[in-house]
Amino acid sequence: MSITTEDIAILGGGLAGLTAGYISGAPVFEAQDSPGGVASSDKVDGFVFDRGIHVLQTNNKIVLNLLDELGVRFTEVTRYAYIYARGVYTSYPFQVNSTGLPISLRLRCVRDFLRKDRLPPPGNYEDWIRSSVGNGFADTFLIPYSEKFWGVHPREMTFEWTGNRVPQPTTWQVLRGAVIDRRTGIGSNATFRYPTQGGYGSIAEALAARQSRLSLGHRATAIDLPRREVRFANGHAVRYRRLISTISLPEFVRLASPVPEEVRQAAGRLRTNSIFVVNLGIAGDLRPVRHWIHFPEPDIAFFRVSLPGHFVDSTTPHGHASISAEIAYHGTPPDPAAAIDRTIADLRRVGLLSDETRIVATSTADIRRAYVIYDFDRRAALETIHAWMRRHHVVPSGRYGLWTYFWSDEAMLSGRKAAQLVMTAAPERVAELVD
Ligand SMILES: Cc1cc2nc3c(=O)[nH]c(=O)nc-3n(C[C@H](O)[C@H](O)[C@H](O)COP(=O)(O)OP(=O)(O)OC[C@H]3O[C@@H](n4cnc5c(N)ncnc54)[C@H](O)[C@@H]3O)c2cc1C
DSSP: OEEEEEEEEEEOOBHHHHHHHHHHOOOEEOSSSSSBGGGOEEEETTEEEESSOOOBOOOOHHHHHHHHHHTOOEEEEEOOEEEEETTEEEESSGGGOOTTSOHHHHHHHHHHHHTGGGSOOOSSHHHHHHHHHHHHHIIIIIHHHHHHHHSSOGGGBOSTTOGGGSOOOOHHHHHHHHHOOOOOOOSTTSEEEEESSSOTHHHHHHHHHTOSOEEOSOOEEEEETTTTEEEETTSEEEEEEEEEEOSOHHHHHHHEESOOHHHHHHHHTOOBOEEEEEEEEEESOOOSOOSEEEOOOTTSSOSEEEOGGGTOGGGSOTTEEEEEEEEEESSSOOOHHHHHHHHHHHHHHTTSSOTTOOEEEEEEEEESSOSBOOBTTHHHHHHHHHHHHHHTTEEEOHHHHTTSOOOHHHHHHHHHHHHHHHHHSOGGGGHHHHO
């Protein structure tokens, strides 16, 4: 076994770990043979597929300057997003684009929106949805969609994570959207950026190219906390003074020793959904331009479909189009061949593919930990685990280290903050990172 000794070591080479490595110059240890984690892209027969839809929806100057410094070029895109419900495509967000809905449903949605202020203050995510958009929009889209997406009912969730993630329309926008089809775009991704070349994974690749020390193929298998030593499956080990960990908290707890029982139990209470992605490369085009579509109805396999070829041309070979369908699940992942067949069948049912469409490439990706579920156990469990990590000079970072709903820009910022913290401050200050 070879052992190296480091002042700072970083576990995980996704966007958070790579940003921490870029800022600190410390070594990054990544399990896979390529960097990027959830934000990487796969190249399949000339098509570029991300791990589920990925678009950059930030105006944060630090992130934009960093991306500029890395030389990643972006195309700015005006969003064309839709919802497919009751057999019709309606522009997203539904609340301000309801003209496509049957008239009786539209009237109910608008009436309930105007009465939403009569509802009691929210105590859970379901209440929050109802008091934000009214019962009509809630029952037609947001509640069934949430259930399909998270795999738990929104009444079992808090709403602390919502922030700007769920668009908040004005009364005027709702009324206008019920009578005029203007495709009103509100929300943080009404326009978005996407890398001009190489898919979303090109961000991680650019970061990886600027690391002073990136060790791929280094899967941590044991973390000895008193000795401050991480051992890897390939026989290497690293001793550290401080560790930044961007791997998921349940995995960290599983690998670490010793682990108090209360920490082990807390880790057992953390939940995410899982997402199985079916990618299709298609000969010809898929007009009209649509970037993504939400599918709230339970009899359709996927909850979301994106068309990467409509973001930028470079994700498909010339004269081709592509579709990525995301299926949420808990427990055992779908069988890949069955998931591809079911996806194609459902895409035909909703009119995105015809019987004549020629599919020239297929691939799948399994994201076992996708979106953190904000249930009522999360906060207390997190406090227990983070306090224990802090005592052992470990700084958690990233989406799954902080166990939060980070978009990629926020994951990068958390890596940056973790690096600055370990370079300048006492590990006890790590609590600041959690919020
Ligand atoms: C389906 C989906 C869609 C998304 N869409 C968007 C979007 O449109 N826009 C946006 O901005 N963000 C989006 N995000 C969020 C974005 O992908 C994440 O915030 C970001 O990629 C998280 O980066 P990270 O470094 O924190 O975590 P990760 O990417 O999970 O990185 C952790 C790394 O640790 C490695 N690792 C795990 N275990 C070990 C081990 N034992 N030893 C060594 N290494 C290990 C993993 O291989 C991984 O590379 C989306 C996320 C998902 C799941």
